[in-house]
Amino acid sequence: MRRSKLFPTSDEAETAFYDAFERGDLAAMMAVWAESDAVVCVHPRGPRLVGFDAVRDSWTQIFAGGNTQLRIKSTELRKFDGQSVAVHTLVEVLTAPGQQATQSVCSTNVYELTDAGWRMVVHHATPLADPVAVPAEEEPASGRHTLH
Amino acid sequence: MRRSKLFPTSDEAETAFYDAFERGDLAAMMAVWAESDAVVCVHPRGPRLVGFDAVRDSWTQIFAGGNTQLRIKSTELRKFDGQSVAVHTLVEVLTAPGQQATQSVCSTNVYELTDAGWRMVVHHATPLADPVAVPAEEEPASGRHTLH
Secondary structure: OOOOOOEOOHHHHHHHHHHHHHHOOHHHHHHHEOOOOOOEEEOOOOOEEEOHHHHHHHHHHHHHOOOOOOEEEEEEEEEEEOOOEEEEEEEEEEEOOOOOOEEEEEEEEEEEEEOOEEEEEEEEEEEOOOOOOOOHHHOOOOOOOOOO | OOOOOOEOOHHHHHHHHHHHHHHOOHHHHHHHEOOOOOOEEEOOOOOEEEOHHHHHHHHHHHHHOOOOOOEEEEEEEEEEEOOOEEEEEEEEEEEOOOOOOEEEEEEEEEEEEEOOEEEEEEEEEEEOOOOOOOOHHHOOOOOOOOOO
């Protein structure tokens, strides 16, 4: 696969990731990911996908489902940037077309400096629980299924 | 807080993390975390906790709930190790005392090289869905609440 874009920083890779996500642009999305069998992607409530092909298949299905024109606002960003590995944790606030309700997703995004610039190697996304609810793992464990 | 242990590698920090987790040892657990307002911890189905104090409070509650003698097996580890930032993604297989059923949790663990050795800065844990279930975000988006 030929790639026209190189991302000189992890920030630029992240901007490209969310831009591709909002537009539902599969080619642009996969240009952000490292072409590696080691990449990991966890969509909200989804399985753990490992490897470029499995990750591409998942985005193909997501974009086929009509997620175009989604609006994603990145908030509460924390960065741990190294020389070759960078981690951004943030809260995505997603709004679907024609809707006012938003959904908050907590994401950990990992980028690695490759020969082709910075690429995403991990996207781990979790729907955030209702902030007023008591999370299961903070209650006594006895009689509960949640261990952690 | 005085600390007697320094972790010369991210692997050793990770071993200490799961050892403290299994034993329900709060002091040992918090010796793994960086003493920083920027650390992030997401327990399964829980909120996004930011900062050392919030993270410590969460582990205090988890260990008070009787999670001691939990057994945690790390599987399917993928590492992205840089000189100052290291990311380990894995599947934790948890077994509660006296039970045969296991629970699988997908975790992204991030470590940073500090003046006091490698410390954990992010623990993002997600319960894995039933592998035979179709994840919500891979179905057509119309009429669903899950956008991503």
